Structure formats: C-alpha cells, structure tokens
Amino acid sequence: MSAGNGPAGDRRRFLVVGAGLAGASAAWHLARRGHAVTVVERDVPASAAGSSHGSARILRFAYPDLDYVQWVQEATAGWRELAEVSGTQVLTPTVALDYGVTRNPAALAAVLARAGVAHELLTPDQARGRWAGLRPDTDVLAHPGWVIDAESTVHAMLGQAQSHGAHVESGFSVAGLTRTPTGLSARAADGRTVDADHVVIAAGGWLPDLLDGLDLPAGFRAAIPGFTVREENAFHFPYRDQGAARWPTLIHKRPEMAVYSLPGDRDAGFRGQKVAEYEGGSVIGSATHGSGTVDQANRARVVEYVREFLPGLDPEPYAETTCLFTTTPSEDFVIDTANDVTVLSACSGHGAKFAPLLGRWAADTALAGTAVVPRFGVQRETAGV
Template sequence: MVLRVAVVGGGLMGAAAARSLSARGHRVTVLERFGPGHDRGSSYGTSRIFRLAYAEPSYTELALRALPLWRRLEEESGQPVLTLTGAVDHGLPRAVDRLADVLAAAGRSAQRLSPGEVAERWPGLRADTTALYHPDAGRVHADDAVSALLKAAGQRGAEVRHGVRVTEIRHTGRTGGGVTVVTDADEALTADAVVVAVGGWAPGFLPAVVSGLPPMRVTQEQPVHFPVPDALDWPSFIHHPGAGWNMPGGLYGLGSADGVKIGLHGVGQVVDPDHRDRTPDPAAVDRLRAYAQEWLPGVAGTEPVPLTCLYTTTPDEDFVIDRQGPVTVLAGFSGHGFKFGPAIGELAADLVEGRPGTARFALGRAAPTR
C-alpha cells in the first residue's frame, strides 16, 4: 500500500528516512525548518567518523548494514560521501581488547599495534599503551551525505521543502490513524504517517507528540580543526581514557577537508538550540590544543580553528527509533549516530510500514545509565 508520509526535519536522519521511504514507493514530503546546507543543527560540516568498531555488537551490526547502503547512495546520487582511511583505537587495554573481540566475532579484520608501530605508520599520531587498527573505517562528508540523500529522495518523487517550520502534529482520529502536520504559516498537511527527526529540538517538540521519550540533554560541543596539508591522509582515531590519558568520554579525531578534526565526546554545556551562543570557549580550545601538543605531533605549529555542533544525548547513549501510532521518532543520536544514517533510514521505513522496532531503541524503555 502506498502511504502519504510527512518527514519533519531534513537533516541526516530525516533525509535518510525520506530516501528509504521514497525508494519503497511511498509519497513523501520533507519539511525542513532551515535552508539547504544550514549549520544550525547536528548534520552539517565536512566530516563524521565511520567505523565498525563498537563495544556493543549490535552497533557493529548496524554499521555493517550501513556500509553498503552508503555505497549504494553514492551510485544513486553520483556523489562520493564515504572515504575509508582505516581507524586507530588506542588507550585503555581492556577497551581496545573489547573492540578487537567484537570485530573478530563479526568476521572483520583488525590488527593490534604497539605505540611504536603506530608512530612508524602514522608519524603524526602518538598512541597510548596499546592500539588496534581496523581498515573498514574512515570519514563521511556530512554536508554531501545530507545533500545526496535528499537528492536520491527527490529522484524517487519526494517533495523537499525548506524554510517550513512545523508547529504541531495532530492525530486525525480517523479509522486507521493518520496525522495533520501544521506549519507556522497555518498550513495543514494530512498524511497517513509522520517521521519526526528534529535533532536538538526533539526534547522540546516531541513530548507533545509521543509518550515514553527518554530524557535527553542537548549540548553544544566544540571540536577544532588543525589545518595541516596532509589531513586527508590521516586515519580516524579514538583515544579511550584510563591509561596514559584520562578524560571522561574520550577523544575522537579524523582527517577532513578542513584539517585534522579532534573533539572531546559529550562534555559541552547544555544549551537551547534556538538561543545558543556559538562563540568558541577559549578554555575548551585550550584543552584540545594541550592534547594535540602531547599526542598529535603531526599538527605541531598549527593553530586550531574551533567550531560548534549539537549533541542530543540519551542517558544510555542509545538512540530512539520507534513508532507510536502514526508517528515514527528518530531522536537522541548522542554524538555517534551519523555513521548509521542510511541504515536508520531503512529502520524508519520499516516502522512506517508496520514492522516491529528494536527494543534497544524503543520509547519507554528502561535502560541503565552507562
């Protein structure tokens, strides 16, 4: 049965859902509050890490599902978005060992390296205690990925409308469900189903639409870029805390068109996405500069260029991907969801079509804080 589906939010997750739904023949309308390529949310920029290595095997399985879907998107859109450079995890030995075990169980290759072997292979990177190299990793170009997903959706008939802010979602009460989506221009669109993927605006918007939403923190994170000429040759890397260096959440890095990007995971200040000061925090920049001086000899002599982005984090750092009535929710991607984008689009399309979701990502779940 062909469904009329409204997708509220045209960032990565909304775009991925629109692409999957339109590919299955549904009539899709995407309503995005801001203009194309905007920098107000969590989906903009030149780089996000792609990796298979997770301590939780279900995330490795989801990344394995996403990998061929990224490649299929490149074929559909004619736009390259994913570059595999490999990745280096290093730091606390038991954290690295766990990743090696999960990758081995998934049948993916990985190689243990000493800090000396890391320095020999990547002179710009200093490893802590023990390291694991895995080749099926690298970077996704964020802006190009969103653009390619919306392009692919449009090629399958989806209507993509920018500059449209949704103010309300009403259940129609008709037999079989259905919704009315109301915009700030008092336009009312009727649909059989709606997908809500509004990023940092989810905690303020979704409680009026669904029940069982876990608490979510919206924070402004401040990574930096070091503009070195060989940035695109760097692997992505994660420094796990607890050995020679210790910062809660750890540090991530990767090469990009803007330089070598590094950031601390989930340490930013809580913000309102509509009223945030995007002025860089000098103390945050200084922390990353000090880290680079000790652990990244390859960026010596360069000055970090700061940027800001939004994290929307659940207590357990698991996502919300679930359906309640005609409303499918995509939320709380906790600073690590981008790599899964096209696979999450498929999960969203499954939910819209009535297939069951995953307990790990359910509304109303009882989950411990990690």
C-alpha cells in the same frame, strides 16, 4: 489504510520533520517504496545549525557491543548503494584507530574478531612508526574506516527521495501537530500546513521542544528516555607536513578526557585535522538554546591535548565551530511509533555512520506500527554502548 509497499491502494502520505542525515534517509527509504513523502526543514537541509553539516564524520566498526559492529557492517552496504545510485562520493577511505586506557583496544579487537572485521593490534612504538604525527599512550587498534561527507550525504539522499516523487520544503519550523479526520496536520510558524497519514520526527536537537506537542499516548511519552543536547566544539589544526599520507581517524579515551579526531577534508580546506573532546561542550537542553559560540575553556583543553598527543599538528587551530550532540542515557537510538507518529533520534554522538540503516529502520517501524529493532523501542531499558 494498509501499510504495504506495493499497489497504489497501499500508498500512504508521510511527513518527515527534519532534513538531516536521519530524516533524509527516512525520506529516501519511504519514497523509494512508493509512498508520498514531504520533508520539512526549519532551516535548509544539512543546516550548519544542526548535527548533519560539513564534510567530516567518522565511519568505523569498533564497538564493545557486537550488535553495533554488525549494524555497522549492515550500514556499509547502504553506503555503497547510496554512492552507486546517486553518483556522489559520500565516503573517503582511511584507517580508524582506537586507543587509550578506557578505550580498551584489546577488548574491541576481540569483538571485531567475532564479527569477522579485519584489524591489527599495534604497540605504541609500532603505531608511531606508521603514523609519525601521533603519540599514543597504549596499544592501538587499527581497522578499516572512512570519513563521511555528511552534507553531501544529506543532499544525495534527498535527491534520491525526490527522484521518487518526494517534496522538500525549507524554512518550515513546525509550530504544532494536530489530528484531523483524515490523519495529521503540521503547521509552520508562517502558517503553511502539510497533511499526512503518518509523521516521522527526525528533529535532532530540536526534538525535546517538540515531544510534548505530538499527541503521543501518555505511557509512550513517559517511556521515551531523556535526551541530553550539548553544544559541542570542534577545532581544525593544520598538518605540519602538508605532503604526508592521509591521516587516520582516531578515538582516544583516557579517564581525564575522551577525544575524537579525523581529517577535516572540505571543512578544513583539506589541510588540517578535526579534533574535538567528546561531550566536552555545554548542556543546553535543546537546540533552541544554542549560542553558536565556542567555549574557550574547551578550546584550551583541546589545544593542550594536541600539544601532548598529536605532535604532527600545529597546536594553533585555524578554524573552529560548534555542533549539536543529542544523546540518550544508554547511547542507544530511539526508533519507535505510536498514534501514527514515529520518533527517530539518531543520537548524533555516534549515529552518522548508521545513516542509511537508520532510515530503513524508521521506514520499517512507521509502516509496521511498532519498533522493528526492539532495543530501540521506548518501552525497553537497554545497556550502554
């Protein structure tokens, strides 16, 4: 069967496993091209047990790697399109800040300059004068940023996929994938089955549990990088001045600790800032082993950080949660295909901002039968981000 996008004879049956940001985006891009798409989700779309729930993810441009900066520029066009076609507010503008000794704001600024992204480099005093609630310890890079409403984005993408004929099934935990004379068949734990010509696996933190049952070529399977799944912790701290201007997003990296922070928006009742230590949670192997319990030592580290560096926040969190982070050793994504199975790992440590682009890449890769972005192919070693 052809992998084209036009006549009815080119129409293929796709199964997308996982209804988070990556899977919803892949479904949207495949369905809009005229393919028959079924999305199955072990829980519900944007499940609180996964990586794509809630209203607070960061969209920023700053990377030390020019490729990633340019991909963010490309992704922003997809965000604008999604907002327009769905009528959903998926982004809220703010300012993105980067600072800290190991963040190297000046080097990041040089990369943004090469990409033509507007930015400023501020001294610590200048930054404190503009954002009185912060206490930066180095120069600060400031550039345009947004807060992503992840949950609304998932539903907007799935809504668009459904408008093009896609079907979404919740409570479908994939227990196995088998080959049939006409393609592939996925079986749920409750006995339901879905047949397809091609399967896109966008299972996030559950991906390690599924890989060995996908009937992938041995060489391809062996070349897939190891995934590290962490149960991260995030905390919401109230603003001391509830009437202050909207807070920025920030990434602050020091040798001792890397922290990210952003307005919590709906998740925080619009009255607090989300603060978390990057890769501060426990390594759990796969999402199956998540406890849903906040680590108290991590909580204490973040509280102490807020006391020292975010004086505009009350250092007592009023809400807290866990969240899954799935990363590769290089922090690159994995988007590649073999035997009519496309593996799509968005790497939730920094993948949310690329959601519209990841779905397009996954659709292109599935239809082409090879990685359309060679850097994300499983046979290639890549440098860290």
